[in-house]
Amino acid sequence: MFASKKDIVGIDIGSSSVKLVRLRESRGNYQLVNLGIMPLEPETIVDNMIMNSSAIVDAVQNLMAGMKIKAKRVATSVSGHSVIIRKIMLPIMTEEELESSIQWEAEQYIPFDVSEVNLDFQIIGPDEKDPSQMSVMLVAAKKEYVDDYVAVFSEAGLEPVVMDIDCFAVENMFDVNYGFADDEVLALVDMGASAISVNVLKGEVSVFTRDIQAGGNLLGEELQKRLGISSEEAERAKLGHRDIEDVDPESIEEVLRDAVENLVQEVQRSLDFFSATSTEDKVKKIYLTGGVSSSKQVCETLESRLGVAVEVMDPFRNVAASDKEFDPEYLKAVGPMFSVAVGLAMRKVGDK
Numbered sequence: 407m408f409a410s411k412k413d414i415v416g417i418d419i420g421s422s423s424v425k426l427v428r429l430r431e432s433r434g435n436y437q438l439v440n441l442g443i444m445p446l447e448p449e450t451i452v453d454n455m456i457m458n459s460s461a462i463v464d465a466v467q468n469l470m471a472g473m474k475i476k477a478k479r480v481a482t483s484v485s486g487h488s489v490i491i492r493k494i495m496l497p498i499m500t501e502e503e504l505e506s507s508i509q510w511e512a513e514q515y516i517p518f519d520v521s522e523v524n525l526d527f528q529i530i531g532p533d534e535k536d537p538s539q540m541s542v543m544l545v546a547a548k549k550e551y552v553d554d555y556v557a558v559f560s561e562a563g564l565e566p567v568v569m570d571i572d573c574f575a576v577e578n579m580f581d582v583n584y585g586f587a588d589d590e591v592l593a594l595v596d597m598g599a600s601a602i603s604v605n606v607l608k609g610e611v612s613v614f615t616r617d618i619q620a621g622g623n624l625l626g627e628e629l630q631k632r633l634g635i636s637s638e639e640a641e642r643a644k645l646g647h648r649d650i651e652d653v654d655p656e657s658i659e660e661v662l663r664d665a666v667e668n669l670v671q672e673v674q675r676s677l678d679f680f681s682a683t684s685t686e687d688k689v690k691k692i693y694l695t696g697g698v699s700s701s702k703q704v705c706e707t708l709e710s711r712l713g714v715a716v717e718v719m720d721p722f723r724n725v726a727a728s729d730k731e732f733d734p735e736y737l738k739a740v741g742p743m744f745s746v747a748v749g750l751a752m753r754k755v756g757d758k
């Protein structure tokens with residue numbers, strides 16, 4: 407009758423769809439139990455803000471019911487400009503000491519009133535140059551914003567026990583599937599429908615994060631605007647179809663080329679900013695995910711513009727999946743959209 411204590415469902419509320427993943431873990435080995443995706447109408451979430459919560463509640467409930475999932479505990483995540491992630495320097499202190507002073511310490515680093523945010527932190531370690539100081543990853547998320555996401559789950563009869571940040575979920579997924587190499591500087595880039603998140607890591611430590619408010623939607627919008635086609639036609643063109651009435655394939659290519667160029671430039675700007683403001687080495691490799699990473703053109707343009715190797719991550723690389731239950735071709739095709747949900751499903755109750 408009771409779901410196992412460990413049983414936690416990863417649910418990623420993306421702006422274009424809700425993704426659900428459930429894994430079974432035993433001694434660090436993962437097996438895929440459930441996988442589901444439910445599309446959302448375009449205006450359901452705008453700028454990461456929930457505009458139509460009942461549509462999301464419906465999507466979540468449909469996913470759970472469709473797969474007959476009884477578990478109630480959910481790991482989910484938020485992202486966007488209501489979430490601030492910042493690496494700060496503080497005098498060396500214990501976790502407990504920081505716990506009691508974090509409100510006060512955080513005040514000067516976040517642009518919101520501390521009473522309006524949920525605060526979290528992770529001590530990274532002593533500073534290399536000044537051993538009396540330590541670096542700390544500070545995370546602040548606006549309460550009213552997080553509360554909207556929590557409310558969706560309550561309404562769906564679920565209990566969000568882990569509230570994560572999208573880019574940390576991807577980091578978690580990467581750790582399990584690829585593992586961190588010592589001191590190598592790499593970027594995890596999630597290109598979704600409405601946002602691109604960039605997370606630069608050195609070894610297993612995140613040294614720079616940035617959310618860009620542009621994504622796959624931009625490609626569709628450009629196609630619509632410049633070719634005067636419907637949003638459905640634009641979505642099909644984006645996915646590689648060229649049989650759009652009264653539109654010659656060459657012009658589709660041209661619009662896509664320009665729009666992809668714009669997205670890639672945004673990523674480049676973030677990485678340039680990182681290089682200019684950090685003492686760390688340059689990014690050696692980009693690991694890409696999110697629906698947009700299914701576009702070959704995006705990968706190739708990133709690689710040639712930035713001059714670094716680009717690899718599309720497979721969130722199921724180290725996750726066993728039965729061929730009978732999950733078509734390998736399907737898993738491969740949808741994989742990029744599930745990175746956040748897989749990372750969430752790997753969380754345990756009690757994780758921050």
Ligand SMILES: Nc1ncnc2c1ncn2[C@@H]1O[C@H](COP(=O)(O)OP(=O)(O)OP(=O)(O)O)[C@@H](O)[C@H]1O
Pocket residue numbers: 419420421422423597598599600601602621622623644645695696697698699700701702742743
């Ligand atoms: N082959 C493809 N080429 C280009 N874009 C694609 C392709 N496949 C999917 N996409 C785009 O990927 C996006 C969906 O990706 P994803 O599921 O990662 O986004 P999301 O999590 O819903 O959005 P966000 O995280 O930005 O809120 C859509 O914009 C979709 O059009």
Ligand SMILES: [Mg+2]
Pocket residue numbers: 420421598599696746
């Ligand atoms: Mg997403």
